[in-house]
Amino acid sequence: MQILQLKLINFRNYKQIQFNFSPKKNIILGNNGLGKTNIVEAIYYLALTKSFRVNNDIFLINNESNYSIVEGQVKETIKNDYKIIIENKNKRVFINNNQVKKLSDYISKINIISFNPEDLKLIKDSPNIHRQLINIEISQFDNNYLKNLSIYNKILKQRNSYLKNLSFKKNYNIEYLYILTDKLIDYGINIYNLRKLYIENINIYLNIYFKKITNKDGLYLKYVSNYDNLNKDELIKKYKNLYQTDINYGKTTFGIHLDDFIFYYQTEIAKNYLSEGELKNVVIAFKLAEINIFINIKKKIPILILDDLFSEIDSGKINKIFKLLKKNLQIFITTTDINNIDNKTLQNSKIFKLKNNGIEEIIYE
Numbered sequence: 001m002q003i004l005q006l007k008l009i010n011f012r013n014y015k016q017i018q019f020n021f022s023p024k025k026n027i028i029l030g031n032n033g034l035g036k037t038n039i040v041e042a043i044y045y046l047a048l049t050k051s052f053r054v055n056n057d058i059f060l061i062n063n064e065s066n067y068s069i070v071e072g073q074v075k076e077t078i079k080n081d082y083k084i085i086i087e088n089k090n091k092r093v094f095i096n097n098n099q100v101k102k103l104s105d106y107i108s109k110i111n112i113i114s115f116n117p118e119d120l121k122l123i124k125d126s127p128n129i130h131r132q133l134i135n136i137e138i139s140q141f142d143n144n145y146l147k148n149l150s151i152y153n154k155i156l157k158q159r160n161s162y163l164k165n166l167s168f169k170k171n172y173n174i175e176y177l178y179i180l181t182d183k184l185i186d187y188g189i190n191i192y193n194l195r196k197l198y199i200e201n202i203n204i205y206l207n208i209y210f211k212k213i214t215n216k217d218g219l220y221l222k223y224v225s226n227y228d229n230l231n232k233d234e235l236i237k238k239y240k241n242l243y244q245t246d247i248n249y250g251k252t253t254f255g256i257h258l259d260d261f262i263f264y265y266q267t268e269i270a271k272n273y274l275s276e277g278e279l280k281n282v283v284i285a286f287k288l289a290e291i292n293i294f295i296n297i298k299k300k301i302p303i304l305i306l307d308d309l310f311s312e313i314d315s316g317k318i319n320k321i322f323k324l325l326k327k328n329l330q331i332f333i334t335t336t337d338i339n340n341i342d343n344k345t346l347q348n349s350k351i352f353k354l355k356n357n358g359i360e361e362i363i364y365e
Contacts, residue, residue: 001074001075001076001110001111001300001301001302001303001330002021002023002074002075002303002330003021003043003046003072003073003074003075003110003303003330004020004021004023004072004073004074004075004079005018005019005020005021005072005073006018006019006021006039006042006043006046006070006071006072007019007069007070007071007072008042008068008069008070008071009068009069009071010061010062010064010065010067010068010069011038011042011060011061011062011068011069011070012035012038012041012042012060012062013034013035013038013062014035014038014062015062015064015065017359019039019352021330021332021350022330022348022349022350023075023330024330024331024348024349024350025330025331025333025345025346025348025349025350026330026331026332026333026349026350026351026352027333027334027335027338027341027346027349027350027351027352027364028040028332028333028334028335028352028354029334029335029336029337029338029351029352029353029354030336030353030354030355031336031354032336034354034355034356035354036307036334036335036336036354037053037116037307037308037334039332039334039352040114040116040305040307040332040334041053041060042070043072043112043303043305043332044112044114044305045060045070045084046070046071046072046082046084046110047107047109047110047111047112047140047303048107048110048112048136048139048140049084049091049093049103049106049107050136052114052116052118053118057086057091058088060086061086061088066087066088067085067086067087067088068085068086069083069084069085069086070083070084070086071083071084072110074109074110076300080095080096080109081094081095081096081097082094082095082106082109082110083097093106095109103146104139104143104146104147104150105143107139107140107143107146108139108140108141108142108143108146110303111140111294111298111300111301111302111303112140112302112303112304112305113287113290113291113294113302113303113304113305114287114304114305114307115283115284115287115304115305115306115307115309116305116307116308117307117308119133119283119287120279120280120283121133122134122261122263122283122286123263123270123271123279123282123283124271124279127258127259127260130260130261130262131257131259131260131261134195134198134261135149137198137290138194138195138198140302141198141293141294141297141298142194144190144194145191145194148187148190148191148194149191151187152184152187152188152191152256152257153257155180155183155184155187156184156252156255156257158180159177159180159181159184159252160250160251160252162176162177162180163177163246163247163249163250163251163252164250164251166247167247167248167250174243177243181236181239182236184239184252184255185232185235185236185239186232188227188235188255188256189227189232189235191256192225192227192228192256192259195223195225195256195259196223196225198293199221199222199223199261201289201293201297202221202286202289202290202293203220203221203289204289204292205288205289205292205293206219206220206221206285206286206289207219207220207285208289209284209285209288209289209324210281210282210285212320212324213281213284213285213320213321213324214278214281216265216278218264218265218266219263219264219265219270219282219285220263220264221261221262221263221264221286222261222262222263222264223259223261224259224260224261224262225256225259225260226238226254226255226256226258226259227255227256238254239254242254263282263286265282270282284321287304288321288324288325290302291304291325291329301328301329301330302329303329303330303331303332304325304329304330304331304332305331305332306331306332306333306334307332307334308334308335309321309333309335318340319342322344322345338351346364347364348364349363349364350362350363350364351363351364
């Protein structure tokens with residue numbers, strides 16, 4: 001899979017620009033503040049309809065406009081045109097000029113693996129952030145996951161609203177709570193199974209890559225869930241036992257919306273044991289594991305984004321990482337200094353050199 005062309009209108013600092021990319025390596029070179037990351041952010045956004053930098057799409061729109069357009073031509077077996085129109089209060093997505101009504105039917109069409117400094121949140125941040133990031137990753141493998149998650153969250157919202165009402169009423173109809181709980185369990189089981197399968201597949205490759213990069217052994221990703229080892233009957237019983245607690249709190253205190261994903265090194269939680277540099281290598285190993293899942297399970301070759309990698313990891317580790325990358329990947333690299341990149345990596349690259357007065361394209365052979 002390759003993105004051959006990218007058009008931006010009123011996106012971040014770009015009023016109107018078009019990029020024609022190499023199907024192999026693309027290096028975006030320039031000083032900080034010129035918009036290197038904005039380009040790879042646009043590619044990521046085109047695939048996932050989300051930014052890896054901000055939660056609110058309004059920040060993607062150029063300050064002098066009230067809308068933005070991100071458009072790209074992507075080739076897998078055939079070429080398809082993808083487009084997202086971002087407006088102040090909504091966004092619309094299109095494939096080959098046909099509007100796609102549900103984002104869940106759009107996401108997973110373009111597969112992206114991205115490494116950027118924000119990815120350390122996957123290890124160091126709260127369970128809520130862990131879930132958000134893992135949800136984005138799994139949604140690329142199976143758009144049914146996103147559909148199940150969307151329905152689960154709607155039912156959860158309904159259940160929480162009803163629980164709050166019950167907390168103010170002495171006489172209430174418990175039957176509706178039973179109905180909501182039963183639906184919540186069904187969709188929760190679907191989500192749990194997809195998350196569990198994803199983590200199992202990640203762990204096939206995770207430690208292998210971590211060991212190749214660091215020469216250390218014993219990394220794995222643990223899935224922590226209320227649903228672990230429970231069947232539906234056991235889950236129904238668990239929720240019933242918690243009905244009064246849920247009513248008292250006015251919210252659902254048990255379920256897959258409280259899941260967590262924790263990296264372990266041997267017997268220790270990785271963030272409590274490994275150094276900052278080693279944690280960055282954990283993220284790289286995780287991304288390399290994802291590439292293998294795409295190729296070996298989904299039978300698709302993803303696009304790889306390496307944003308500001310050279311300021312995050314020493315050159316020795318970087319060389320190891322590049323040796324581990326599949327040769328048929330399309331890669332996007334942002335950097336402030338091309339001297340950070342060895343000649344072998346530069347071979348067959350297209351370089352986009354950002355300047356104050358425009359962009360210079362260079363073919364490096």
